Amino acid sequence: MRSKNNIYLRQLEMKDASSLLDLKFRNRDFFQPFEPIRDESHFTLEGQEREIANGIQGALSDQSYIFGIFLKETDKVVGRIALTGIARGFFQNAYLGYYIDQEYNGKGYATAAVSLCLKIAFNEIGLHRVEAGVIPRNLPSIRVLEKAGFRHEGLAKTYLKINGTWEDHAIYAITAE
Known part of the structure; x- marks a missing residue:
């Protein structure tokens, strides 16, 4: 799917594994405060191929959809977005x-x-509700959700283990209507 904002989304494919690995390597320190601690095998080509394979299987079983975020001009992967736990x-x-x-x-x-x-x-998957949890100090991510129309629904205490610590998460959601 394409956007007027110079990006498009498409499901990740095996050919994207090395680009995804490069993205994760370059951003490892930047992402770490907001991610689980991952085994070193995650930061290998095989680890990225496993992640993509799991994403493909998730889509086939209608359990998850994992998309790369690509620049229109260069087709460079600049991020990832996923719908999981369907x-x-x-x-x-x-x-x-x-x-x-x-x-x-x-x-x-x-x-x-x-x-x-x-x-x-x-419109395509037929969901009614999408939910996102964000660490309350991650203000840029909260702004993204609010700009996209999500509403704040509450605070989940010690919700996810992020960077080795059980972190509270602000819960945001949006429904189809």
Whole structure:
């Protein structure tokens, strides 16, 4: 899916593994305060291929959809966005997670990617609700969610183990209507 904001989303493919690895290496210190501690195998080509393979399998089983965020001009991967933990039935919900290369922060790419991902979630995948949790001190990510129309729903105490510490997360959500 393409955006007027110079980016597009597409599901990650095996050919993207080396670009994704490069992105993660260059941003490792930048991302770490907001991510789980990962085994060193994650930072290998094989680790990225496993992640992409899991994403492909997740889409085939309608459990998750993982997209690369690409620049239109160069097709360079500048981030990743995912809908995971998809619940069907009477819930029709997914969890949203994303990251953008530090070099491209502050240019509106994250907000554009979230907006594009929501169109896919609601119009193509048929979800009713998308939820995102964000560490309260991650103000740029909160701004992205608010600009994309998410509403603050509350605080989940000790929600996820991030960078070795159980962290509270502000819960944001948006529904199809």
